[in-house]
Structures are given as structure tokens and as C-alpha cells.
Amino acid sequence: MSLSQWTGLRTLLTPSLLNVRNVPAVSAGIQVRHIAKHWLPQFKKLRRLKVQKVKLPNFREDQDASKLSPDQIRARMKEQGMLPPRSWMERPVFVSATSSVFEAYVPPEGDGKLSALTLGGAKQSMELLSKKSKSMMAVRKIKSFEEDFSTKYFPEEAQEIYLKAHKALAEKDDDTLHQCVTELCYPLMTDDLRSCTVRWQFLKSLEPPRVVHARCTEVINKENIFSQVTVRFHTQQTLAVYDRFGRLIYGNEVVAKDVLEYVVFEKHLANVYGLWRIHEKIIPDWMPEREAGKKTYIKQKPVVEAEPVTDSVVQPVTPTEGSAAVA
Amino acid sequence: MAQQQKGPKKWPIYNKKMFPPQLPGEERRPAYVCHMRTNIKYSPFKMWYVASMIRGMSIDEALKQLSFVNKLGAVHVKEALLEAQKLAVEKHNVEFKSNLWVAESFATKGLVYKGVRRHAKGRVGVIHYFHTHYFVRLEEGTPPQHFYFETVPKTTKTLLSEWVDEMRQRRIPLSL
Numbered sequence: 341m342s343l344s345q346w347t348g349l350r351t352l353l354t355p356s357l358l359n360v361r362n363v364p365a366v367s368a369g370i371q372v373r374h375i376a377k378h379w380l381p382q383f384k385k386l387r388r389l390k391v392q393k394v395k396l397p398n399f400r401e402d403q404d405a406s407k408l409s410p411d412q413i414r415a416r417m418k419e420q421g422m423l424p425p426r427s428w429m430e431r432p433v434f435v436s437a438t439s440s441v442f443e444a445y446v447p448p449e450g451d452g453k454l455s456a457l458t459l460g461g462a463k464q465s466m467e468l469l470s471k472k473s474k475s476m477m478a479v480r481k482i483k484s485f486e487e488d489f490s491t492k493y494f495p496e497e498a499q500e501i502y503l504k505a506h507k508a509l510a511e512k513d514d515d516t517l518h519q520c521v522t523e524l525c526y527p528l529m530t531d532d533l534r535s536c537t538v539r540w541q542f543l544k545s546l547e548p549p550r551v552v553h554a555r556c557t558e559v560i561n562k563e564n565i566f567s568q569v570t571v572r573f574h575t576q577q578t579l580a581v582y583d584r585f586g587r588l589i590y591g592n593e594v595v596a597k598d599v600l601e602y603v604v605f606e607k608h609l610a611n612v613y614g615l616w617r618i619h620e621k622i623i624p625d626w627m628p629e630r631e632a633g634k635k636t637y638i639k640q641k642p643v644v645e646a647e648p649v650t651d652s653v654v655q656p657v658t659p660t661e662g663s664a665a666v667a
Numbered sequence: 668m669a670q671q672q673k674g675p676k677k678w679p680i681y682n683k684k685m686f687p688p689q690l691p692g693e694e695r696r697p698a699y700v701c702h703m704r705t706n707i708k709y710s711p712f713k714m715w716y717v718a719s720m721i722r723g724m725s726i727d728e729a730l731k732q733l734s735f736v737n738k739l740g741a742v743h744v745k746e747a748l749l750e751a752q753k754l755a756v757e758k759h760n761v762e763f764k765s766n767l768w769v770a771e772s773f774a775t776k777g778l779v780y781k782g783v784r785r786h787a788k789g790r791v792g793v794i795h796y797f798h799t800h801y802f803v804r805l806e807e808g809t810p811p812q813h814f815y816f817e818t819v820p821k822t823t824k825t826l827l828s829e830w831v832d833e834m835r836q837r838r839i840p841l842s843l
Contacts, residue, residue, distance in 0.1 A: 373737075394782040396796055399706035535758075537688050583760040585696045586686040635762050 436611065437522035437619070438559065438566050441604050443474075445553035445570040447624040471553070478554040482567050485609040495549035497616065498571045498605055503542055505529075505618050510538040521618045522606050528620075537582040539593050546598060547574040556609070565609040568619060573601045590633050674705035674777065678802050682759070697807040699770065700759045702751035704801045706777045707743045711799035714740045714774035718801065723814025726752055726767040726805060744772075744801055751805050761807050768810035775800045 378387065405413070417424065482489050505520035507513075509529055521529060553570035577599050581590040606619035681701040689696060707714075717740040721729040726748065733745040748769070755761040777798030784792040813819045821829075 390785045391794065392783050394780055394794075394796060396708065396780055399708075399798070535683075535685065537685065539688065580688070582688040583698075584685055585698050585760070586688045587695060587698075587760070588688070589760065635760065 434523055435559070435564075436608055436614075437524055437606060437617075438557070438568075439524060441568060441620050441622070442557050443555050444604075445602060445622055447552075447572075447602055447622060447626075449624075449626050475554040478556045478567060481556040481565065482554065482569075482607075482609065485565070485567075486607075491551040491554075494551055494569065495571055498551075498569070498603070499545070499549050499573070501605065501616055501618060502573065502603060506540055506542070509533070510540045519615060519617070525618050525620060533581070535584045536589070537586065539578075539580040539582070541578045541593075543576040543578065543596050545573070545575050549573045552602065563610055566606060567609050568604050568606045569616075570602055570604050570622065573599070573603060575599050575601075589635065590631075675703065675775075675800055675802075678703045681804075698755065698759050698761050699804055699806045700751055700755040700761070701802070701804045702747060702754060703803070704743055704747040704750075706798040707740070707801060708796075709740045709743065709799050710797045711774050711776045712797075713738065714744075714799045714801060717741050717744050718772045718774045721748075721769050722772050723810050724769050725765070725810050726769065727765050729769050740774075740799075740801075744803075747801055747803055748805075751803055755805055755807075766807055766809070767805045768808065769803060770806040771802065771804035773802050775802070 378384070408416070479489070479491060501520050505517060508516035508520060514530075517530070518526065549571050551569055552572045554567065555569075556565055556567045558565055575598075576596050578593055578596050579591040580588060580593040583589050602622040602624070604619045604622060605616045607616045608614040678701050681699075686696060717733070717736060717738055720736070721732060721744070724732065730745060730748060733741045733748070752764050752767060755767060756764045761767065777800045779798065780796040782794040782796060784794050786792055
């Protein structure tokens, strides 16, 4: 649609103009005061020839692309002489970390303080025994790759990694953070804090950290082994999160909080240069809910997907029915 | 056409600026969001009127006023404002969407395409097809009472001091 065609219109309401380039969808109702039409229609053609049409690019095109139907997109690509994008058949596979926690540790209710005489307590102690034997096997497996590994000294190392990771997160030191957390954990830790300032402090350990769980698994072939060790931390920390403008959104810099965490560490044993890295955190069901943030939100209405259109003939709706449906 | 997006790049960078955390007693720093719409097919000279009209208005007032402006530019500005408002709430930690005001609003010249027009006696004229960039910055809070310094009503005190200054600046011509 060229510019010269604009001038002959009283309003932009005309249906033919709804597809005009560069005119926003809400433009309905913009009125033009004049009728730009020559009083003498005789030399209309000659007048038109005075101005050469310039094809202006449409900068709003990308925004509209989401509203187009596949047919329209096809027509547009044909017009512009573009080939359809090649479908991407390969699936990216990342092999230096697993994508989940296998046979995750289930923290006992009440942190294992349930009496063994009760039903739940007896069940827990029975399960603990069977799980312990599996953990022993896994530890033996880890030892076959890493001679110095011991469940006695590993918690200290784990705590160091834990501290280093959180310090790097607060300082936004991505390189160090990648050394301390796996590829699964990295987005979980950083995504919400992109534009935030974090003030984090580790005060002390209330209980010495200990290994509660260990597992090994093979990926693809038998030699390619990953191991995961769950360490229980009971510590005291302070945390304050500020938004981009330095306003407090969560926590407090002064108030110390007791934190009980079950952190999963992972190592690619088959890799000679593998590191113990934080993989995930296990959050038990019985954990009390976290303190809510300070901001309030408008509750979003759930998006109801439109029913697929069937081939059957649509029954014309009588006015009474239509009005009833609206009401 | 997958052509490279031309246009201003600095304005959205203000959205990435991080401020240091505030101390407990400090006054709450208002949030802001910078937004722009580039290469609108509209004259920047006409856009100036629309852009300057809404300066210093609250967002609701600006949207209301714009819906009564019979200019194509007003539609673009209104859309840009709504986009900015949405951004502020979703990305920049603004709690209430009505608690915003237009702190900055201006338009600049975008790409200009040139066309040719035939005149009599073998002469030609150039037609400029203007594009415009529109920029807006919304700030959290209520708008100031007087956005422009000139519109601040003068108190009797300032009026007096101005008068005194004026009187003192009088000089007798050709005197020592």
C-alpha cells in the first residue's frame, strides 16, 4: 500500500486499510480532517505519474509475524524469496552432567527424630538400612576412581564448594560459579537473580555436615560413571536480596536464619578432570513453606485453550442465544 | 526481509543499570523503565506535539489523553506506553501498574527515504519519507506537581526578590 493512497481517505477505519503496513491494530477511529481529492478528475493519471512510488520497508513486520497464519508466512517468504528454515534434527546432548538426581534421597520426616517404636519410625529405620547398603556400594565405586574419597572428610570439601558457589553467586562471578555448580544447577541458581543484588553471609555450622546418601550411575556405556553424594548441612546464614534499584525484596541482612539443607553433589567419575559440583537441592515435602516476598501480584487468569474447530457445520446462533451466552 | 534492525541502541541499556542496595532509613528509590519504538512511519516533527503533550502526566492520564488525540502518532505512543507499563510490572519490580508517570517522552528522527517528484520544465523535487523514533521513560510514583520549572507559581517572596533585583539593576544611561 503506497502513501499516496492515504490521502484519499477520511478515516483509517476502512476495512481495506486494516492491513496497511505500519498502522497499529488499534488505529481504528483515527480521523483525518480533510478529503485530499483533486477537484478536477480530468488529469488524474498525469498527476499520479508525477510521483514515483517508493517501496518503504516495514519495520513493524516482526511484531506482526506472531499473528500470521502459516499460509500468510509462506506467502510472505515467497514474496521475499526466502527458503524455509531447515529443521534441526540433532538433539544437543551434554555429557559432563546428568539431567536429574537419580534415586534421590528422601529426608526422613522430622529430620529422623521420629521414634523407632511408632509405625512411621519403624518403617523409616527399615528403609534406612536397605538404602545404607546401596550407599556403601556407591561409595566403594567412587573409591575405585578416587582413592582419597572418604565419607568422613568429604563433607568438609563439600562445605568449601558450597561456600565458594554461594559467594560466587553473590558476586556474580560466573567463571567460579561454573566450577562449583553443574549445568543443571546453574540456571536454577542464577535465573531469578539476573538483575538482583544478593548479600549473603555464612555465619556458622550448627551441626557438622555429613554424607547421608551416595549413588552411582552409568550413562551410555559402562565406564562412563556419574556419582551423586547428598550432604546434609545445618547452618546459620543471612540473606538479603535487592532489586535493580537497590530496594529490599527478600530477607534481611541482619537476621540470622537456621538453614537445613540436603545438597546433592555430582562428579563425573570417568572424567579425569571431573570436579565435585553442586547438582541440586532436595526439598522434602514436610519442609515448612518459605517466607513469601514483599511484592504483591495480580492473579493471572488461567489461559483457557480454544477448542479445536471441527469440520462439522457450525450452527448459526440465534440472537437470543447469543445474548444469553454473553450475559 | 530479515534485514538488520537499525536504530538507537543506547536507550534500552538504561534498563540494565544496577543501583547499590539502600540502607534501611533511606528514601525508597523509585523504579523506572525505559522503552522505545523505532522507525515508526510518521513525521518526527508531528510526533513532537504528541510526545511533549504527555510529559509529566501519570500513566493513566496520559493514556486517557492520548486516546482523544486524532493523530496517527498518538496511537504509536499509546502502544509504546502500554508496552512500557507491562515491562515495568513484569521485569522491573513495579508493584502497581497505575503508580507510574511519564518522566521522559521525546521523539527523534529515524530513517529518511527519498523519493523523486517531477516538476515542470524538466525539474525534479525530492520527497522525504520520514520515520521517527519514540522514546519514553516511566518512573514509579506520583507525577510532580509542576513538571516544568516555568509553571511553578511564584510566591510573594520570590516575586518581591525578583522585583528588588530588577530595581537594583536599573542604570542611568550614559552615567558613570
